[in-house]
Amino acid sequence: MLIVSSFIADGWAFGNNVDIKQHTTLQERLAAAQVLVKEDPLCPVVVDDMTDITASRYGAMPERLYVLQSGKVIFKGKRGPWGYDPLEVRAFLEKFN
Structure with missing residues (x-):
């Protein structure tokens, strides 16, 4: 599962990442999710709210x-x-x- 949160592309990235800038609104975050969906990932794409509660609870850091x-x-x-x-x-x- 890809969680679209504020941790997307700030500071470091893997070579095959999609370049997505820091989100400041939920609308920007939803647009970023659509960019990821167009890449046809092999897992579901979900969108975190602007508090990043899901990423903070289940994030992989x-x-x-x-x-x-x-x-x-x-x-x-x-x-x-x-x-x-x-x-x-x-x-x-x-x-x-």
């Missing part, structure tokens, strides 16, 4: 993997970069099914 079901966190990975382990998520999902 440093990165962290979560599995959610029915709006509840059922798996929370260790903090990255050293604890970031996609195979741990895979193992959880394989046991969960």
Whole structure:
């Protein structure tokens, strides 16, 4: 899931990022989400409100993997970069099914 929040493109970026400037209004944030949707991401794109409550609660600073079901966190990975382990998520999902 891509969360469109104020943490998009301020200060650093990966080489394949879409360049989106800091949002100052919800309308700008919604427009930024549309730019991301046009890139056809392989995950849902959701928009945080201007308080960035979702990013502050679930943000990956440093990165962290979560599995959610029915709006509840059922798996929370260790903090990255050293604890970031996609195979741990895979193992959880394989046991969960």
